[in-house]
Amino acid sequence: MxxxxxxxxxxxxxxxxxxxxxxxxxxxxxxxxxxxxxxxxxxxxxxxxxxxxxxxxxxxxxxxKNEELKRENLISKFEVLKNQVNPHFLFNSLNTLSGIVEQKPKLAPDFIKKLSDIYRYVLEQSDKELVSIHDEMKFVKDYIFLSKMRFREALIFHSALPPKSNIQVAPLGLQMLVENAIKHNIVADDMPLKINISIEESFVVTNNNIQTKNTVISNKKTQGLENLKKRYTYLSNKPVQVIELDSEFIVKLPIIKL
Structure with a gap:
């Protein structure tokens, strides 16, 4: 003009x-x-x-703006790592291990190995922005293994992922969503908690049925989700989608491919 x-x-x-x-x-x-x-x-x-x-x-x-997003991503990663190396999780795991040693000693070596793998994975991801979804899912399944030792058939987990894929995810993100589902919902034989992870279009989707505990819920769930959103703001041009229905809680993470 x-x-x-x-x-x-x-x-x-x-x-x-x-x-x-x-x-x-x-x-x-x-x-x-x-x-x-x-x-x-x-x-x-x-x-x-x-x-x-x-x-x-x-x-x-x-x-x-990119530098600010990078700083926020590093802060979020630190917060995730700080929350994941959690004394409450370790305390519950050691209590479960104590019961396994007394009742089913043959399972104790597997339990100890899974617990060791979990903490090793957390430390290995401290300087990574992305990991393979298959590495992350192995970590999630180790976490589910330990959790099922505590909740048994009251915890139902299912994942449907392609056998070979170049999909990348933010490290510890899927595990945080699984942990939130277990932490904030009733997990009982007469009220089993069902957690699913799948691929839908351009998202990795985690969903669980809602059966909220009758206790005061802390803001850690919200903090964890906000940190995850900030990390994906830096990693992807698509936002994390959080959908809460009457009976289902859904989180969609944008797929990142290398």
Whole structure:
């Protein structure tokens, strides 16, 4: 638009000026052409400087936003790691292990190995932004194994993922969603908790039936989800979707492919 105005007014201004001075004939055409070209060149320099400044400001803001998202992602990862290496989970696991040693000692070595694998995985992911969904699911299944030792048939878990896939996920994200489901819902023989993980279109979907405990729920569930949302804001241009229905809680994580 500025260029169009320049093409119109740059010759028009010297033309009116020359008419005012009384210049006419061929002289006015040459004079208008030269002066118009000079004014237009000056106009283009000013416009170029303006847009260069705007582009530089936009580039600077984009870099600052990316750095802010990166900082938030690192903070979120730290919070996830801090919450996952959780003394309550370790305490419950050791209590369960104590019962297994007394009642089913043959299962104790497997339980100890799974517990060790869980904490090793947590420490290994401390500096990673993404992991293979299959590595993450192995971690989730180890966590489910330990949880089922405590809840037995009251905890039902099912996953439906492609056997080979290049899908990447934020480390510890799926496990956090499974842990939240167990932590905030009743898990009993007459009220089994059902957790499912599947692929739907461009999302990894985790869902569970809602049977909320009759206790005061802390804000850790919300904090965990907010941290997960922040991490995916940095990792993907699609947002995390959280859907709470009357009887079902659903979280959809955007698929990331390398």
């Amino acid at each position: 500025y260029i169009v105005f320049g093409l119109i007014f740059c010759p028009l201004i010297p033309y009116i000026y020359d008419l005012w001075l009384g210049i006419a004939g061929k002289e006015i055409l040459f004079d208008v052409f030269v002066k118009g070209l000079m004014v237009f060149s000056l106009d283009m320099i000013v416009i170029s400087m303006f847009y260069s400044s705007q582009l530089a400001n936009h580039w600077k803001k984009t870099i600052e």
